[in-house]
Structure formats: structure tokens, C-alpha cells
Amino acid sequence: xxxxxxxxxxxxxxxxxxxxxxxxxxxxxxxxxxxxxxxxxxxxxxxxxxxxxxxxxxxxxxxxxxxxxxxxxxxxxxxxxxxxxxxxxxxxxxxxxxxxxxxxxxxxxxxxxxxxxxxxxxxxxxxxxxxxxxxxxxxxxxxxxxxxxxxxxxxxxxxxxxxxxxxxxxxxxxxxxxxxxxxxxxxxxxxxxxxxxxxxxxxxxxxxxxxxxxxxxxxxxxxxxxxxxxxxxxxxxxxxxxxxxxxxxxxxxxxxxxxxxxxxxxxxxxxxxxxxxxxxxxxxxxxxxxxxxxxxxxxxxxxxxxxxxxxxxxxxxxxxxxxxxxxxxxxxxxxxxxxxxxxxxxxxxxxxxxxxxxxxxxxxxxxxxxxxxxxxxxxxxxxxxxxxxxxxxxxxxxxxxxxxxxxxxxxxxxxxxxxxxxxxxxxxxxxxxxxxxxxxxxxxxxxxxxxxxxxxxxxxxxxxxxxxxxxxxxxxxxxxxxxxxxxxxxxxxxxxxxxxxxxxxxxxxxxxxxxxxxxxxxxxxxxxxxxxxxxxxxxxxxxxxxxxxxxxxxxxxxxxxxxxxxxxxxxxxxxxxxxxxxxxxxxxxxxxxxxxxxxxxxxxxxxxxxxxxxxxxxxxxxx
Amino acid sequence: xxxxxxxxxxxxxxxxxxxxxxxxxxxxxxxxxxxxxxxxxxxxxxxxxxxxxxxxxxxxxxxxxxxxxxxxxxxxxxxxxxxxxxxxxxxxxxxxxxxxxxxxxxxxxxxxxxxxxxxxxxxxxxxxxxxxxxxxxxxxxxxxxxxxxxxxxxxxxxxxxxxxxxxxxxxxxxxxxxxxxxxxxxxxxxxxxxxxxxxxxxxxxxxxxxxxxxxxxxxxxxxxxxxxxxxxxxxxxxxxxxxxxxxxxxxxxxxxxxxxxxxxxxxxxxxxxxxxxxxxxxxxxxxxxxxxxxxxxxxxxxxxxxxxxxxxxxxxxxxxxxxxxxxxxxxxxxxxxxxxxxxxxxxxx
Numbered sequence: 015x016x017x018x019x020x021x022x023x024x025x026x027x028x029x030x031x032x033x034x035x036x037x038x039x040x041x042x043x044x045x046x047x048x049x050x051x052x053x054x055x056x057x058x059x060x061x062x063x064x065x066x067x068x069x070x071x072x073x074x075x076x077x078x079x080x081x082x083x084x085x086x087x088x089x090x091x092x093x094x095x096x097x098x099x100x101x102x103x104x105x106x107x108x109x110x111x112x113x114x115x116x117x118x119x120x121x122x123x124x125x126x127x128x129x130x131x132x133x134x135x136x137x138x139x140x141x142x143x144x145x146x147x148x149x150x151x152x153x154x155x156x157x158x159x160x161x162x163x164x165x166x167x168x169x170x171x172x173x174x175x176x177x178x179x180x181x182x183x184x185x186x187x188x189x190x191x192x193x194x195x196x197x198x199x200x201x202x203x204x205x206x207x208x209x210x211x212x213x214x215x216x217x218x219x220x221x222x223x224x225x226x227x228x229x230x231x232x233x234x235x236x237x238x239x240x241x242x243x244x245x246x247x248x249x250x251x252x253x254x255x256x257x258x259x260x261x262x263x264x265x266x267x268x269x270x271x272x273x274x275x276x277x278x279x280x281x282x283x284x285x286x287x288x289x290x291x292x293x294x295x296x297x298x299x300x301x302x303x304x305x306x307x308x309x310x311x312x313x314x315x316x317x318x319x320x321x322x323x324x325x326x327x328x329x330x331x332x333x334x335x336x337x338x339x340x341x342x343x344x345x346x347x348x349x350x351x352x353x354x355x356x357x358x359x360x361x362x363x364x365x366x367x368x369x370x371x372x373x374x375x376x377x378x379x380x381x382x383x384x385x386x387x388x389x390x391x392x393x394x395x396x397x398x399x400x401x402x403x404x405x406x407x408x409x410x411x412x413x414x415x416x417x418x419x420x421x422x423x424x425x426x427x428x429x430x431x432x433x434x435x436x437x438x439x440x441x442x443x444x445x446x447x448x449x450x451x452x453x454x455x456x457x458x459x460x461x462x463x464x465x466x467x468x469x470x471x472x473x474x475x476x477x478x479x480x481x482x483x484x485x486x487x488x489x490x491x492x493x494x495x496x497x498x499x500x501x502x503x504x505x506x507x508x509x510x511x512x513x514x515x516x517x518x519x520x521x522x523x524x525x526x527x528x529x530x531x532x533x534x535x536x537x538x539x540x541x542x543x544x545x546x547x548x549x550x551x552x553x554x555x556x557x558x559x560x561x562x563x564x565x566x567x568x569x570x571x572x573x574x575x576x577x578x579x580x581x582x583x584x585x586x587x588x589x590x591x592x593x594x595x596x597x598x599x600x601x602x603x604x605x606x607x608x609x610x611x612x613x614x615x616x617x618x619x620x621x622x623x624x625x626x627x628x629x630x631x632x633x634x635x636x637x
Numbered sequence: 638x639x640x641x642x643x644x645x646x647x648x649x650x651x652x653x654x655x656x657x658x659x660x661x662x663x664x665x666x667x668x669x670x671x672x673x674x675x676x677x678x679x680x681x682x683x684x685x686x687x688x689x690x691x692x693x694x695x696x697x698x699x700x701x702x703x704x705x706x707x708x709x710x711x712x713x714x715x716x717x718x719x720x721x722x723x724x725x726x727x728x729x730x731x732x733x734x735x736x737x738x739x740x741x742x743x744x745x746x747x748x749x750x751x752x753x754x755x756x757x758x759x760x761x762x763x764x765x766x767x768x769x770x771x772x773x774x775x776x777x778x779x780x781x782x783x784x785x786x787x788x789x790x791x792x793x794x795x796x797x798x799x800x801x802x803x804x805x806x807x808x809x810x811x812x813x814x815x816x817x818x819x820x821x822x823x824x825x826x827x828x829x830x831x832x833x834x835x836x837x838x839x840x841x842x843x844x845x846x847x848x849x850x851x852x853x854x855x856x857x858x859x860x861x862x863x864x865x866x867x868x869x870x871x872x873x874x875x876x877x878x879x880x881x882x883x884x885x886x887x888x889x890x891x892x893x894x895x896x897x898x899x900x901x902x903x904x905x906x907x908x909x910x911x912x913x914x915x916x917x918x919x920x921x922x923x924x925x926x927x928x929x930x931x932x933x934x935x936x937x938x939x940x941x942x943x944x945x946x947x948x949x950x951x952x953x954x955x956x957x958x959x960x961x962x963x964x965x966x967x968x969x970x971x972x973x974x975x976x977x978x979x980x981x982x983x984x985x986x
Contacts, residue, residue: 264971294957298963314731317735319696319735474738481714482717484717486721
């Protein structure tokens with residue numbers, strides 16, 4: 015199966031046995047609200063609406079659900095998979111095994127069905143005749159084309175409508191609440207009554223066909239729960255966009271790149287709706303730049319002149335921003351840079367997820383540079399850290415990077431609704447003309463308050479002593495050009511001290527500590543979903559209690575070191591090949607802590623799943 | 638005996654804001670004695686002083702190179718940003734987005750613009766960002782000791798004897814084609830013309846692109862160079878005589894509409910361009926580019942204002958921004974109310 019974990023890698027630990035979560039059920043042992051569905055189609059076939067309707071139907075039934083789109087870097091015609099996981103226990107990470115396959119792509123159908131575990135179910139286009147490959151899978155052949163043609167006379171719409179037929183088949187086989195399905199269909203096509211009717215009739219055609227023709231002989235079914243009440247479903251990029259708008263962003267620049275584009279595309283929609291004043295004038299500027307160099311140059315120009323400015327990009331764009339990042343650090347200019355990480359190096363796999371920009375961003379640019387990174391671990395944090403990033407960048411006067419990833423950014427996640435920000439915007443240390451009169455001037459790069467953060471003025475401040483000269487070349491605390499060794503060193507030492515201040519201001523880690531366990535886990539970002547589930551697996555299946563610290567920022571808070579010190583063995587779980595976060599922790603830790611750190615790595619482009627992490631820990635623990 | 642003599646020193650000369658020329662000066666230059674860039678800095682000071690620009694209302698932006706150091710040597714009361722090589726246009730764009738009420742002056746060089754900075758330069762022009770962009774053009778890289786730049790002419794010779802055999806990039810033709818709305822070329826040694834052009838540039842709304850030939854006395858002022866003082870004195874050919882009448886000077890100057898273009902700038906001042914070349918028409922892009930291309934063939938260095946368009950909307954106009962600077966809008970105008978968040982949340986249920 016193209017989306018399976020053909021390769022799962024862990025440092026220095028061979029995989030004893032490929033992981034499996036086989037659930038061998040029969041029709042007599044029902045498996046309720048605990049399985050995954052994978053829809054295999056070709057991209058460009060319009061299956062997104064159908065998948066979204068399935069997801070929303072489950073959500074409407076109150077069942078914890080998550081959806082993942084595994085798509086190719088292509089516009090039309092290549093295989094794409096959409097995975098929906100229903101979990102009564104609330105696990106929303108990717109599930110390693112597929113329980114129900116909807117095979118609509120002839121090219122991958124054989125591979126898709128061969129990858130299923132015994133006892134799984136497969137719904138497929140009847141003409142593919144997949145039964146011949148798997149006697150041990152519950153097979154449901156469906157004449158999709160015939161059913162589609164019957165409800166959709168217009169042939170050019172059939173490609174799209176065909177997807178709704180499988181929604182109907184799945185709904186019937188899984189005993190879905192059809193009122194929720196209809197509601198999801200009607201919401202999806204809320205503004206197009208005709209389209210809603212056509213699609214709903216296609217769902218019905220599939221539903222009726224399954225009811226009349228198919229005999230259920232798999233164990234999977236859905237039952238209404240009450241676990242999603244009050245919750246929302248949103249993807250991380252949309253959440254970040256909402257966060258930026260409420261953070262009062264005024265200048266947004268970007269260069270389109272997967273998987274970050276939808277951060278700004280969502281923001282454009284939001285700002286046009288909510289940030290245009292009654293006279294029709296905009297309280298924001300959004301500019302599509304000529305490249306990422308220009309995008310970040312504009313961010314720094316705007317930040318220098320006082321704006322809350324941001325850009326969103328992914329790894330290749332980050333590489334291009336390297337020179338400006340150093341300027342921002344050295345000249346002490348605010349700006350927020352979202353990196354929605356994808357698989358590298360180079361073009362890599364642009365539509366697959368990773369957490370592999372950690373080290374490059376931590377030190378990006380030449381010379382002695384280091385940067386503040388925020389690490390959202392949920393869609394809610396994508397929203398909240400947008401606000402935090404703007405406050406921090408203006409408070410600290412240095413660029414702040416927010417590291418999301420494709421899994422978090424482009425997939426739909428359940429979440430508690432977002433809270434309206436309570437705190438006012440922190441615009442940092444900015445002197446006004448009145449301040450300058452009172453103070454009799456200022457020195458741009460002088461540490462007045464002992465926190466290593468200097469004061470700045472904004473262009474246009476109406477005072478003869480307001481101006482200063484911003485430069486990337488050596489400067490002293492009065493912002494004057496210098497090549498004097500002591501003056502240069504003084505600035506560099508203050509910048510290092512400012513990073514220590516940052517340590518106390520960035521979001522602290524989230525620690526779950528029982529006080530009984532020798533084993534600690536450390537993770538961050540989108541790995542959180544798998545780690546939460548992995549801890550339950552370790553406890554329930556192996557009797558291993560673990561503590562868990564979720565990093566939320568770099569530089570690391572002192573609490574991170576307290577946590578490492580208080581455990582015998584600490585596993586750092588991350589989605590890259592080179593144990594980048596572990597390396598960063600080592601650089602920050604005394605020798606006694608370093609020897610406690612072990613690594614669990616996942617880097618095949620698929621979101622990390624709990625089973626893989628559990629197995630890696632089990633092997634290293636010798637359980 | 639009862640005579641009193643009042644021996645007051647003459648009041649220092651001031652401009653319309655009551656500021657002295659001293660208020661427009663900057664730090665002491667560290668460029669070579671005789672460098673054309675220093676003359677350009679002097680003309681900028683004169684133009685800003687004479688036009689009565691409030692120093693605190695100006696942002697000076699530059700990239701990297703000798704040219705880009707020069708903002709330190711004029712207008713010390715203005716806000717300055719010496720950025721990275723070839724990327725000043727993006728910094729200027731961001732700064733103006735944050736505060737579009739400011740005036741922006743970019744100083745670049747031929748290397749900073751026509752080689753490493755070409756990507757950003759062309760997009761600046763295309764956007765018609767309201768700023769003055771000056772190329773201090775000497776045909777060589779100065780800070781790295783005299784390598785050719787992309788504006789060096791074919792056949793131009795370095796001190797080392799190396800001859801340039803690649804064609805120069807004509808930044809003026811490029812600027813006209815790509816959308817700049819005030820394009821001209823001058824010579825650092827031509828005080829009168831450069832001053833008039835700078836004053837008109839200050840009055841213009843839109844991208845002003847001025848390519849100022851500015852000889853490098855250390856690396857490109859020798860026999861065989863086409864960017865030397867001597868070469869310019871021999872080959873400069875003004876396409877039109879540039880005259881400027883600011884809006885605040887109520888002087889009626891007669892001009893002959895048959896030989897002179899009168900351009901009314903958006904602030905009400907007048908740019909008077911007296912034709913010196915047959916067929917000169919600063920309102921027509923095709924003519925302007927044709928004449929520039931013809932001058933390459935004849936070997937003359939055309940100077941003057943080649944193209945002016947006072948109608949085209951700027952990038953800032955197109956964005957339809959609120960009147961106040963975006964950067965300092967209060968929270969009440971940048972953070973929507975709680976009801977908005979509630980509405981967004983309900984859409985995701």
C-alpha cells in the first residue's frame with residue numbers, strides 16, 4: 015500500500031516486527047466507533063467534498079474523529095488517499111492499520127487491498143473484482159458508474175457525484191445516522207440548492223444499493239456518542255490565520271508554497287470580511303511577493319516601521335530567508351515567520367509532513383545567530399501562538415518563527431473553540447516623541463532595563479533625536495558604525511543575554527508527571543496526538559508508566575531541564591531523520607542530562623502514529 | 638555721541654520650515670575624496686532643504702556597497718535602514734506598507750541593483766511603489782575592489798586591462814518598460830540638472846528611478862573607462878533641459894509650449910522639460926525607450942528626464958489603505974470584537 019509504513023526508522027534500533035493493530039472481528043463481535051476508513055481515489059476527482067461530508071457526519075454523531083488527506087504534489091490524475099479515524103477513546107493521531115478501504119482508483123486498487131489486515135473491509139468498484147486477491151477481507155463490490163449514471167444525467171458532473179455514492183454505501187454499511195449525513199451534505203452545498211439535491215440523491219443511491227444488495231459481514235459500525243458537543247473542526251492553517259487576525263496583524267507578505275499557502279489564503283478571506291472599515295478602507299496590506307527573499311524583506315521593513323508583520327512559508331522558503339533572518343536578529347527587528355514544515359531536503363515530498371526544519375531555523379543565517387521558535391501542538395495552539403508570536407517578536411525585537419507542519423496545518427482536527435484573547439497587544443519598548451523630550455534622547459542598542467532588550471523608535475516619530483541608523487554591519491549601542499572589538503563583542507553578548515530573557519517569556523512546556531516513572535517522553539508539535547495514545551498503549555499493554563513533556567518553544571524553559579534531570583531515561587520523539595530536537599536539547603544541557611536522552615524518530619512523510627512510537631520505546635526499554 | 642550700533646550677526650538662512658541646511662546634513666563621509674556619490678549626497682541635501690522636507694518624515698533605505706553606505710552621510714535626522722545586498726526594494730516596500738505617510742528614498746548602486754538586486758528591482762518598478770530610487774552608477778564594484786558590474790559598457794577597460802565584453806543593462810529602459818512613472822538619468826558632476834531632477838522627484842507620487850552616473854575615482858576613472866569624469870564630460874548629452882518650479886514658490890516663469898513640456902506634479906509644482914533632442918516626448922514610453930536605444934548606438938550618454946506619468950495609481954493607492962499608518966493603528970482597529978470570533982467558531986461546528 016502506497017501509504018503504509020514501508021519504512022519506519024528509529025535510531026540504532028532495528029524493528030523487531032512490523033507493527034500491527036489487527037482487529038480480527040467477525041460480524042458477531044461488533045467494533046464500535048474505533049476504526050479507520052481509507053478512501054483511495056485519484057487527485058482532481060473532487061473527492062474532498064465527499065470525504066469532508068463523511069468526517070462531518072461522524073462529528074455530528076458525537077464521535078471523536080480526525081481526517082487526513084494524503085495527496086500527491088500534482089493537480090490531477092495521481093493517487094490520493096483520505097483517511098478518517100473514528101475513536102471512541104478520543105485518539106486522533108493517524109492509525110497505522112486501515113480497517114475499511116474504499117477503493118476507487120483502479121491503478122492502486124490491488125496494492126490497496128493487499129495492504130489490509132485480515133478481517134478488514136473493502137468497498138470497491140465492482141469491475142475491479144478485488145475479491146480475487148483477498149479471501150480474508152470482507153468485500154463489497156459496488157457498480158459506482160451505473161449508480162451514478164442513474165442519478166446524474168449530466169455526464170460531466172458524474173466524476174464528482176460518483177464520490178457521493180460511496181458516502182451512501184459507507185453510511186449504510188457502518189450504520190451511520192443518515193440525518194447527520196444529510197445535514198453535512200446540506201451544509202457542504204449550503205449556497206447551492208441544486209447541487210445539494212443532486213449530491214444527496216447520489217448518497218441515497220449508494221445507501222439504497224447497499225441496503226438492498228450488500229450483506230454486512232464485517233464488525234465495524236458507528237453508534238451515536240456525545241463526545242464532540244461544543245467542539246469545532248478546523249485545520250491548523252486556518253486556525254493560525256484566525257490567530258493572526260486577532261493578533262492585529264497589519265502587513266502580510268507571502269510567496270505561495272505548499273503546505274503554507276492556505277495560512278495566507280484564509281487570512282485574505284478573513285481580513286476582507288472583518289478588517290475593512292465602514293468607508294471601505296483596509297486596516298491591512300497583504301502582498302504576494304516575488305519570492306521568499308522579498309517576502310521576508312517586506313516583513314522586516316514593515317516590522318522596522320512599526321507594523322505587526324508576518325509571512326508564511328515552508329522549508330525551501332525558509333532557506334531563502336536565511337540572510338534576512340540574520341539581519342533581523344542583529345539589527346533587532348520584529349517579524350513573524352510561519353513555517354508549515356514539509357518533507358525535504360530540496361523539493362523533497364512537498365505534500366508530506368515532517369518536523370525537519372528545527373535545527374536549520376534555530377541557527378538560520380551566517381555568524382552567531384539563534385532564533386526564537388514556537389511549536390504549536392494543536393490547532394488551538396496554532397491560533398494562540400499566532401498571538402503569542404506577535405507579542406514576543408515586538409517585546410524581544412527579534413524575528414519569531416512558528417513551526418507548524420503539514421499534518422497539523424492542512425488536516426482537519428477537532429478542538430475546543432478558541433478563546434478570545436484577554437490580554438491587550440504587547441507592542442514592546444517603543445519610545446514616543448514625548449518620551450524623547452523627557453529622556454533627552456536615547457541609545458538604540460543600550461540595555462537600559464537589565465533585560466537586554468533595548469528601546470526603539472519608529473520612523474516618523476516627530477522629534478529631532480528620534481532617528482537612528484539601522485544596519486547589519488557592526489554597530490555600537492548608539493547604532494553607530496563600529497569595527498571596535500569591544501563594542502562589537504558587547505552587542506553580541508547583549509544579544510545572547512536577550513535570548514536568556516526569551517527563555518523566560520516563551521510558552522512553557524506542558525508537563526504530565528506522575529512522580530512515579532523513571533521514563534520520560536518528550537515531544538512537540540503534531541507528534542502530540544500519537545504520543546498521548548502511545549502512553550496509553552505502553553501502560554495498558556506493557557505496564558510501563560511514562561511521564562510526558564511537550565515542548566512548546568525554543569529557547570527551552572528551565573522546566574525542560576528539571577524534567578530531564580528527574581528521569582532515568584528520556585525519549586525524544588520527533589518526525590525527522592537526524593534527531594534535530596534531541597541535538598538542540600543536547601546543546602542546551604549539562605553532560606548528566608545528555609546521557610539520559612534517547613531518540614524515537616519517524617520520517618517517511620506520513621504523520622507519526624502511536625504504534626510506531628510504542629514499539630520503538632518498547633524495543634529500547636527491552637520490554 | 639548717542640549712537641548705537643546693532644551688530645547682530647545675519648540670521649542663518651532657513652527654508653520654509655525654518656530649518657537650516659545643517660539640519661539636513663549627516664555624518665562625515667568615509668567614501669574616497671572625489672567620489673561621485675558624495676556629490677549626489679550633497680545634491681540630496683540641497684533638494685530636501687530647498688523643498689522643505691521635514692527630515693523626520695523621510696526614510697532612507699539602501700542595500701550593500703559604497704552607494705548604500707552613503708545614506709549615513711546625509712540627513713542624519715531621518716530614519717535609515719542599510720539592509721542586505723540587492724534587497725532594499727523589499728525592505729522599502731514593507732516600510733511603506735507600515736507607514737505610507739512617509740517619504741522613502743532608496744540609494745543603491747549598479748551592482749546592488751542590476752546584478753544581485755535585479756529580481757527585487759523589477760518588481761519594485763512593476764508595483765510603482767511611491768519612492769525615489771537612486772542608482773549611484775559607476776560600472777564597478779567598489780568595496781570589493783573594482784570588478785565590473787552589469788552596467789559597464791562593452792569595451793570599457795578596467796585598470797588591470799580587463800575589457801568588458803557583455804552588453805550593459807540599461808536600467809532606465811527597463812524602468813520605463815516595467816512601470817516606473819518617473820525615469821531619468823543624470824551625472825553626479827551635473828549639479829544643476831541633478832538638483833532639478835531630485836526636486837521634481839520629491840514632488841512625484843510613484844516610483845522615481847534615477848540612474849546617476851557617479852564616477853569611481855579609485856577603480857573606474859581612468860582612460861578607457863566609460864564611466865569616468867572625463868568620459869562623461871565628453872559624452873553627456875542632455876535630452877532636455879530640466880527646470881522645476883515648486884508649488885510653494887509663486888513665480889510665473891514663461892515657457893514656450895512649442896519647445897517645452899510642462900508637467901504638473903501632484904503637489905501642484907511644475908516640471909519644465911525643454912526639448913534638446915528631436916522627437917523628445919517624456920509622456921510616451923515607446924519614444925523614450927527608442928531614444929535610449931538609439932543613444933547606445935551613437936555612444937552618447939543621454940541624460941535628463943526620459944519619462945513622466947503623473948496619472949498612474951501607486952501600489953499604495955491600489956491597496957486602498959486607511960489614512961493612518963498601519964503600523965501604529967490602535968488595537969481597537971486591528972483586533973476584531975469577540976462577536977467576530979464567535980461567528981468564526983460557529984462556522985466550524
